Amino acid sequence: MDHHAKYPGLSDLKARARKRIPHFVWEYLDSATGHEATLKRNRTKLDEVLLRPSILHGEFTPDLSTTFLGRDYKLPFGVAPVGMSGLIWPGAERLLAQEAARQGIPYSMSTVATQTPEDVAPYLGEDAWFQMYPPRDPDIRKDIMARARAAGFNTLILTVDVPVASRRERQTRGGLTQPPRLTGRLAMQAALRPTWLNGIRKTGMPRMKLMDSYAEQTTSLSSTEHVGYLLRTSPDWDYVKYLRDEWDGPLIIKGVCNADDAARLQDEGVDALWVSNHAGRQFDGGLSTIEALPHVRAATTLPLIFDSGIEGGLDILRAIALGADFVMMGRPWHYALGALGDAGPAHLADILAKDMVSNMGQLGTKTLKELPARLL
Ligand SMILES: Cc1cc2nc3c(=O)[nH]c(=O)nc-3n(C[C@H](O)[C@H](O)[C@H](O)COP(=O)(O)O)c2cc1C
Secondary structure, rough: OOOOOOOOOOOHHHHHHHHHHOOHHHHHHHOOOOOOOHHHHHHHHHHHEEEOOOOOOOOOOOOOEEEEOHHHHHHHHOOOOOOHHHOOOHHEEEEEEHHHHHOOOOOOEEEOOOOOHHHHHHHHHOEEEEOOOOOOOOHHHHHHHHHHHHHOOEEEEEEEEOOOOOHHHHHHHHEEEEEOOOOHHHHHHHHHHHHHHHHHHHHHOOOHHHOOOOOOOOEEEOOOHHHHHHHHHHOOHHHHHHHHHHHOOOOEEOOOOHHHHHHHHHHOOEEEEEEEEHHHOEEOOOOHHHHHHHHHHHHOOOOEOOOOOOOHHHHHHHHHHOOOOEEEOOHHHHHHHHHHHHHHHHHHHHHHHHHHHHHHHHHEEEHHHHHHHHHH
């Protein structure tokens, strides 16, 4: 079915998802921290990035392909790690892994996903990335890396912008606990979203299954003090060294917005940096990621991933123009799932590709490499 007539843009998917995802889950997915100034700044600063169109290029088909960490991709974007993905939409981890494999784009799975590496193994494509929130216990660290590797994850992401839990006032007000429980007000909200609820009846109530396999304490905790936090530590430079020694594939550090950190991480021998402010979910007083990107770009020759606030193909072009090599998205894939279920991720990928093609036609750029020269 062609969804473009009814849902031509991400905003259409977001509006429909909101009507199909229970309110307390929506607040988890859609909120940031503090006054959400950084969340808004991510958007407004992207809009301020202007590109120069060029005319009279005749007919051409823009080439959206790129190379990243030695691999060729037809599309320059992928799926960022999202904790409790399967709570946002039932079966989300499987659906996103499957669609990423079909599209030949990276799928990243969170440490605090609702599925284990073994659960998603059958659905992984060749670009399966495992995101690590750093376990404190060295045995658990090793075991998680071994399990991810055995399941088919070939790239390791260490997320460093969650040194501590953030306040996430809106998420807290929403009432989500970990593991989630459908009681009282939350049960009533769920009852108003029958497609979601039927899906959850089939999958069972989502939990952080990988974390549960190591934790003794899995009773109900607040959504910002859950089992994941009991096991993890605040990583330091030695932790990066340790992972660099232990992991024999590409190692990406996620949550880098500062030039000095970028330069030092390159010296540590990591393979790529991921410029992200966690979509404004951690700290409400920093730069937008699109403002941070040129500083990081100037400080390192490492390949750069960009995320936080991408809402369409034009935003992807903007990030590439400012020095990103690859672009990831978290919430948009989940808006797509919420709106259209199984069909959502493919439709979103199509929206993004069409949007890139249209805007590259306007710019008169045939390849992504030409974009930086179009920056105004
Ligand atoms: C609901 C939610 C959960 C997230 N969980 C994780 C996580 O477990 N690990 C991680 O590294 N990043 C996590 N992130 C951050 C995303 O990986 C990504 O950086 C961010 O969503 C990008 O912004 P976007 O949603 O505007 O695309 C999460 C983001 C959201 C919205």
